[in-house]
Structures are given as structure tokens and as C-alpha cells.
Amino acid sequence: MFEFVVGSPLNIVLILGAVLVAAALLIWVERRVLGFLNERLGPNRVGPWGIAQSLADVGKLITKEDWVPPFADKLPFIVAPIIVPVVMLLSFAVIPIAPGVGIMDLNIGLLWVLAMAGLGSYSAMLGGLASNNKFSLLGGLRAAGQMISYEVFMGISILGIVILSDSFNLREIVEAQHKHGWFVFPQFIGFIVFVIAGLAETKRWPFDLAEGESEIISGFNTEYSGMKFGLFFVGEYIGMLLLSALIPVLFFGGWYAPFGLELPNAIISGIFWMCAKTGCWIFFFILVRAALVRPRYDQLMNYGWLVMLPLSLLNLLVTGAVVLAQGN
Amino acid sequence: MNLLFYIAAVVSVLSTLIAITRVNVTHALLYFILSLISLATIFYTIGAHFAAVLEVIVYAGAIMVMYVFVAMMLNLGHATIDQERAWLKPTIWIGPSLMAAPLLAALVFVLLKDTSAAEMGHTVTAAKQVGIALFGPYVLAVELASMLLLAGLVGAYHLARK
Numbered sequence A: 001m002f003e004f005v006v007g008s009p010l011n012i013v014l015i016l017g018a019v020l021v022a023a024a025l026l027i028w029v030e031r032r033v034l035g036f037l038n039e040r041l042g043p044n045r046v047g048p049w050g051i052a053q054s055l056a057d058v059g060k061l062i063t064k065e066d067w068v069p070p071f072a073d074k075l076p077f078i079v080a081p082i083i084v085p086v087v088m089l090l091s092f093a094v095i096p097i098a099p100g101v102g103i104m105d106l107n108i109g110l111l112w113v114l115a116m117a118g119l120g121s122y123s124a125m126l127g128g129l130a131s132n133n134k135f136s137l138l139g140g141l142r143a144a145g146q147m148i149s150y151e152v153f154m155g156i157s158i159l160g161i162v163i164l165s166d167s168f169n170l171r172e173i174v175e176a177q178h179k180h181g182w183f184v185f186p187q188f189i190g191f192i193v194f195v196i197a198g199l200a201e202t203k204r205w206p207f208d209l210a211e212g213e214s215e216i217i218s219g220f221n222t223e224y225s226g227m228k229f230g231l232f233f234v235g236e237y238i239g240m241l242l243l244s245a246l247i248p249v250l251f252f253g254g255w256y257a258p259f260g261l262e263l264p265n266a267i268i269s270g271i272f273w274m275c276a277k278t279g280c281w282i283f284f285f286i287l288v289r290a291a292l293v294r295p296r297y298d299q300l301m302n303y304g305w306l307v308m309l310p311l312s313l314l315n316l317l318v319t320g321a322v323v324l325a326q327g328n
Numbered sequence B: 001m002n003l004l005f006y007i008a009a010v011v012s013v014l015s016t017l018i019a020i021t022r023v024n025v026t027h028a029l030l031y032f033i034l035s036l037i038s039l040a041t042i043f044y045t046i047g048a049h050f051a052a053v054l055e056v057i058v059y060a061g062a063i064m065v066m067y068v069f070v071a072m073m074l075n076l077g078h079a080t081i082d083q084e085r086a087w088l089k090p091t092i093w094i095g096p097s098l099m100a101a102p103l104l105a106a107l108v109f110v111l112l113k114d115t116s117a118a119e120m121g122h123t124v125t126a127a128k129q130v131g132i133a134l135f136g137p138y139v140l141a142v143e144l145a146s147m148l149l150l151a152g153l154v155g156a157y158h159l160a161r162k
Helices: A009-037 A053-063 A074-092 A109-130 A134-157 A159-165 A170-180 A188-201 A226-251 A266-291 A297-325 B002-021 B025-045 B049-074 B078-087 B090-113 B127-134 B139-160
Strands: none
Touching (some): A009 A074, A109 A226, A109 B049, A159 A170, A159 A297, A170 A226, A188 A226
16 A cells, blocks of 8 residues: 655655646536536547547647747746746645645645745736737736735635634644634635635636736737647646635635545545545636626726725634634 | 755845846846745745745735836836946946945955854744744834835825825
8 A cells, every 4th residue: 555645756746647637637627518508519529528628739739830929028928828837836735635645744835825826927917018919918917907906815815714723734724624613614704705816816717807808819828829828728727726626625624524424544535525625616616607707807906905805804803803802 | 955045045146136237127027036036945945934935925926016017017118128228338337346346255254254153944933933023022113114004005095096
């Protein structure tokens, strides 16, 4: 039997492989589910049910000419698409998947995720700025404004959890939930704000104003083609996967089974429940994409600063007051 | 950890130098971000994990984003690059550099002479200790900083008012 230790080479290879394969599959799953929701079939030609569609896409993207527009600013143009997948994969290092399964057991894990999310915003900004194209610049500006705003609420909304669990360590947060129950109940407002802000951070529907293909062509990635565009695309899906894994860890008890439905082996049970919870959230985000319309940019900003910020601050204040009153 | 510290230190010094000498504002900002990240790595190697991650969140992740945002808003073209190039002539920077060189030499001399430094990377400062220090002995500094931020906020509100 394998011995699972956090940070062992086996862990690193397995998790990295699983994340990349899941991100590639996710592209197909999303297109297929969206297809059914729109009463069409979606990609169903490559392999059984079209499951190998992502492989065909990668083949197409790699064989495409790797073109840099002559008017673009070369250095940032090439650096920009690399940032987002790298940063998202680095964030995955601190996600606890099961006892002993994970890449890093960092005492500042939660802050690490926030730091990586902050760096991830450079991808869209630099891409938009370096393309030297009006639509790209508009997309980059939108991305910058949106991400720097929603990062604030995302950070504040999870401070309630830090107060309750007394730690920035994601593993300790999961253990604290095993002891005190899921944090989604005492931190319901924080949970709502976190999901919305996280969705805005990944720039997914309905917060994809930075792309806004009906207004600004394709926003910050207008000038990108081939695998450079592919990196932006994969980065977005890894980001969605990360968010879907982070929500169970922070609010839904991580790898611990709900209602005592444990499987016999602790590690297998942990991996199963973590994947199941992550899958539910992925499915939720796909449904959100099919259901909602994109807001106007000023609506997005007003909503953020006038609703989300006061709500998250209030949540923090009340949580702190209650914990203080109970005397820890 | 020692090797990591020296690599990060070299990257930090080099990227800062390159950031100063770039004429293109976007490139300068990129190198500046690199310099901040390498500074965070240095913090991490000497055991200040909390400071390291705050360095990335606050400086590299928020303040530099604002800088890039402003660079995008102004959308500076070739005119500013030419202007920067004109300002970066040797006649302008050689005088101050010559005067600053002895100071650098003195600093390096002092650093090399000082052998009292403790072995690094053995004590890790937890977030809790940072919080206790900030709201214990340094609470006045925290309050002053918050008042400065409030003044900035009020000023920004006044400027943005129609």
C-alpha cells in the first residue's frame, strides 16, 4: 500500500496530473452541459460522447501559427498568458485533499491563495496592455478594475473563518469544521460574498466583462491565438477548479464526509468526498453560466462597493464580536 | 535556505536596477513586480512567512496592480519613451552615481565586517506573534497609519467628487 505524506513526489505528480486532466475534461464537460441546457448537443464527435474534444482542441492550438502582432509590446505579450496557469497551479499546492494528500502544508495557506489570486490578475491586465489594441486595452482595464475590487471583498469575507478556526492553515480549518460543524452556517454571509467574489476573480460568467465578446470582441485576449490563447483558457478552467475546491475546504468541511457517510479507508473516503464536493461546485458554476446575464460595468462596480463591501465588513464585525463575547 | 536567500537577493538587486533603467513604463513595472516578489522570497527564507505573503498580497498584488492600471489609463505612447530616453543620458545620472558609490562601499564594508549576525531561517515568526506585536507595543503606530489612510481616503473622495 502507498504511504501518503504531504509533499511527497508521488503526491505532487498525482495531484498535478489530476488537476491538468480535470481542467481539460472540464472544458468538454462545460461545453456539453451548456449544450444540453441550450437544447443543442455540444461537442459529441471526438471519441465516445465527444470526451476527447479537448485533445483535439489542444492539437489544433499547438499546430496553429504562434503569432505575435508586430505592433504588440513583445515581452509583456509573451509573459502575460504564462502567469495565470502557473499561479493557479501554485495555489493548488496548498489545497488539502485528504489526510496526508496534498502538496504543501503551509501555515499561511489561506493568505497564499489570496496572494496568488492577486498575482493572477496581471495576466489579463498585461495581455490587454501589451496587445496595443483599443479593445484589448478596454478589456484589460475592465479586468484590472474588477479584480482589484473583488479581491478586497474576497479577502475580508474569509477573515470570519480565520477568526472561528484561529488559523490560516487550510488543514486546521478543515479540522476545526470537523469539531464545530460546517462554517457555512455561522459564516453564511461570508460564504455568499466569497462565492460571488471568487466567481469575479476567475472572470467567469456572469463576470466576464473583461472579455465581453458582444462589446469588445474578446477583450484582453483579442490579439492572442494558438497556445498563448490556450494558456489563458486553461488558466481560467484551473481557476474554476481551484475555486470549486476552495469552497468545500473553507465552508463545507473539506474531506470529512457529511451525515457520517464515511468510506472504510480514511484516505479513499477523503479523496472521494473532496472530489464529490468539488464536482458539485463545478456543476453549480456551469449552471450559473447558463442561467445569468452579464451585468453592465457600472452595475458590477456599484454592486461590489455598495453591497459586498458593507456586507463583508458587517460579517467580520459581528463574527469578531460574538467570538469575543463568548471568550473564545 | 541560504542558497535560496542569495539567489533571491541577486534577483532582487538586478531586477530593481533594471526597473530603474527601463524607458518603457510597462517593462519597468514588470521588473519592479519581480523585485517585490524576490523580496518576499527573502522574507520567507529568513522565517518571516507572514510578512512574505503580505508583501505579495499588498505590494505585488494590489499596489502594483494600481500602477499598471494607471499606466493603462494614461496609455503612454512613444512620446514618453523618447522623453524617458532623453532623461536617462549619462550626463544626468553619472554625477549622483559617483557620489552614491562611496556610500554603497561603506555599507558593503560595514556588512562584511559585522559577524554578529545570527544564523538565519531557524525561527519562524507566526502570524499570531505579528498581530500581538502590532496591537501591543506598536498600537500607536498602527493607529497613526490608519489615520493617514483615512486622510488619503477623504482626499480621494474630494478629488473624485463632481
